[in-house]
Amino acid sequence: MSEPYPPREPEALDSVAVFRSPPPPRPSPHLRLILWALFIALAFAGLGYRLYRLQILEGPGYQALGERNRLRVIPLEAPRGLLLDRQGRPLVRNDPAFRVLVIPGDLPEDPTRREALFQQLSRWLGMPVESGGASAQGGSGPGIRDRIEAAAREAPFRPLVLKEPVDREVAFRLMEEGSRLPGVRVEVTLQRHYPTGPLTAHVVGFVGRIPAEQATRYQAEGYDPAVDRVGLSGLEYALESWLRGTKGARYVEEDALGRPVRVLAEIPPQTGARITLTLDLQLQAAARAALQAKLEELNRIAGREITRRGVVLAMRPTTGEILAMVSLPDYDNNLFVSPDLPQAYRRLVEDPFAPLLNHAIASQFAPGSSFKPIVAAAALQEGVITPRTRLFDPGEIVIPNRYFPNDPGLAQHFFCWLRSGHGWQDVVDALANSCNVFFYKVAGGYDVPGEPVFEGLGIERLVRYMHAFGLGHPTGIELPGEAAGQVPDPEWKRKTFGETWSTGDTYNLGIGQGYLLVTPLQLLNAVSAIANGGTLYRPTLVREIAGPDGRLLKAFQPEVIGRLPIAPEHLTVVREGMVAAVERGTAVRAQIPGIRIAGKTGTAEFCDDLALRMGLCAGRRLPSHAWFIAFAPAEAPEIAVLVFIWNGGEGSQNAAPVAREVLEAYFQR
Structure with missing residues (x-):
């Protein structure tokens, strides 16, 4: 009988045994x-x-940054020095005024708030927001934005002067609104005022903002181009280093809104120098009038209007001190510290x-003929003439053409202002009568067939003496x-016109005409x-x-x-000839009873x-320009005067x- 289940076969084993790796050991x-x-x-x-870097290495830097956020250093403007006339009368003054400053980096970052602030400033200051636009008050010019x-x-935390001067009411209103206007500040400053205005404007000059093209140079000298004002003309410019003074500083603690909390320290500014000028304000006024x-x-x-230009100068001939300097037309230098400057400046220019x-x-x-005393002095020194030399003036001399001497149509005619002629003249007579023919011959000589030959100075010697009298060079006034x-x-003419020098050029030079140019101050100094x-000062x-305390820093010598x-x-x-001009010659209108005056028209x-x-x-007729130079008393000169x-x-x-x-005003003081 068979079994219900067949018996299990035993499993076959591979020839090599298989082992699993053990699990990794657990960390200790x-x-x-x-x-x-x-x-x-x-x-x-x-x-x-x-922490070491923050506290030790970078700590001082962060501490300084924190201090800057808490502290503000306010530069204190140094009162500018004063200018006085020789009698101590003020020609400039420092008046208190207000100006509005903006610190761009402190303005609101929000565009809406920023725009509202611009509109508010435009309404109060009468300035347009945009360049080329108009403000609510009708003002125009560079835009606020x-x-x-x-x-x-350029520098977001450098103060920008937005407007100065500002009306007192506007300044107070801005101060009241300060907490609602971040980045906007109002400063009390000193504004230059010129009480004598046009009377001394060309001498005193004016101050203004530092020109942009010169900002680097001024910055290197300690100026702040954003706020500082410097001399731009006249003595304000020439004496800047004496007048500027030294700035002070105020160290102020502020809260988070930038409002001052307390003053921590203050270094007072030092006022600029007190400068007394040689100018006599009373004589200046008389000369201008x-x-x-x-x-x-x-x-x-x-x-009709044929002239508005003229000059009067008065000087002490024994020292070089300028007593009066009038130049017309003039201008009011107070315009240059006025809001009306743009329109006024355009008219002036x-x-x-x-x-x-x-x-x-x-x-x-x-x-013109006011140059003749220089020619006379040179001719006497060179022996071209003596005090007794007499030359004949027929009213006109004719110089034949060098290349076509027999052609009268090519000859040059030189006239005396008195067409009938002055006849025989010595140097004193020639100066008194301003005889052109005498000085033609003295300067350029006279060599005409059939007439006595006279050897003149010639251009080389004449040029040498002109330089000796200081012509052709700045005098060096401040x-x-x-x-x-x-x-x-001759070299100048050859380079300028490509022509040779002629005797006619020397003739014209001998009477102060032709190519000779002088400034009124040069002629007066000569x-x-x-x-x-004989001394040039x-x-x-x-x-x-x-100094501001009155201590003498520099005296005139x-x-x-x-x-x-x-x-x-x-x-x-020469002085005798100039006296003769006033007593019996062309300058009799300059006579003052009791005072001996030397002059030359x-x-x-x-x-x-x-x-x-x-x-x-x-046509051939040229406009005539009037000159007169004089000094008095002739025997011991106290004053020399020039009028042009x-x-x-x-x-x-x-x-x-x-x-x-002018002389009467001087001697009647």
Whole structure:
């Protein structure tokens, strides 16, 4: 009987036995603790190093940053120094004023709040938000947004002067709203005021913002181009280093809103120097009034405006001190610290008579016959003439053409102002009568067939003496913008015109015409050397410089810049000729009873840009410009005076009377 289930076969075994790998051993609890301890130690070491850097290495920097967030250093403006006339009368003053500053980096970052602040400033300050636009008050000019954004790109935390001066009411309102106007501040500042205005504008000058092209230079000297004002013209510019003073500083603690909490420390500013000028304000006023009255008279006689330009200078010939310096037309230098400056400046610049230019030092003119004393002195020194030499003036001399001497049509004619001639003249007579023919011959000689030959100075010697008298060079007065004048010679003409020098050129030069150009100050300084016996002094406007406490820092000392190579006896002859001009010659209108005056008239004929613009140069007739130079008393000069009137006609008729009024004002003080 079979079994119900067959028996199981035994399993066959492979020839190689298979074993499972044992499970990895579990980490020791001690090792895990060591690793955690090492990790924590490294973490604490890193944190400690970071704390070390923050606290020790970078701590001072973060401390300074925190202090800056808490403290604000407010520069304290140094009161600018004062300018006084020689009698102590003030020519400038520092008046309190307000200005609005914006710190771009402190303005609201939210565009809506920022725009609202711009609109609010536009309403209160009368400034447009956008450049070219108009404010709610009708003001125009550079836009608030453009100015602030430009400043933010350059230095976001440097204060930007948005407007100055600001009305007192507006300033107080902005101060009240200060907490709601982040980044906007109102400062009390000092504004320059010029009580004498146009009377001394060309001498004193004015202050203004630092020009952008000069910002780097001024910054290197300690100025802040964003807020500081500097001298830009006249003595304000020339004496900047004395007038600027030294800034102070106020250290203020502020709260989170930038509001002052308390003053921690303060370094007071140091006021600029107190400078006394050589100018006599009373004489300056008299000189300006006399010149202005003459200009108005000439325009009234002509029935139209023919001139507004003229110069009056007064100097001590024995020291070089300037007593009066008038240049017309003038301007009110208070405009340059006024909100009306843009419109006023445009009018000044466009005025053809150039009121911003000091014509006493910056304009150059042909001197006419007022130059003749220099020619006379040179001729006497060189032995070309003696006090007894007499030359004949027939009223006209004719110089044949060098290459075609027999062709009268090519000959040059040279006339005396008195067409009938002065007859025989010595040097004193020639100066008294302003005889052109005498000085033609003295300067250029005379060599005409059939007439006596006379050897003149010649151009080389004449040029040498002109330089000796200081012509062709700036005098070195403290004012900026002084012109050098022009002393022509053969080389100059060859380079300028491509032509050779002629005898006619020397003739014209001998009477102060042709290519010769001088500034009024140069001519006065040259004649002052004749008056004082031969010494050229540097003209000066500064008498003394003192500290704000009155302590003398620098006193004026006459500075000799040259000595005339002319013997005293020859200068005496020239002075006699100038006295004769006033007593019996062309300058009798300058006489003052009881005072012996030496003088010389001049009438220069030339056409310049202004004359062309006014249509005064039609045909061969040129406009005449009046000169007069004088010194008194002739025997011991105290004062030398020069008057120049552009398009003023004859010097004897119009310039001499003005000089007489100036001299009367001086001697009647």
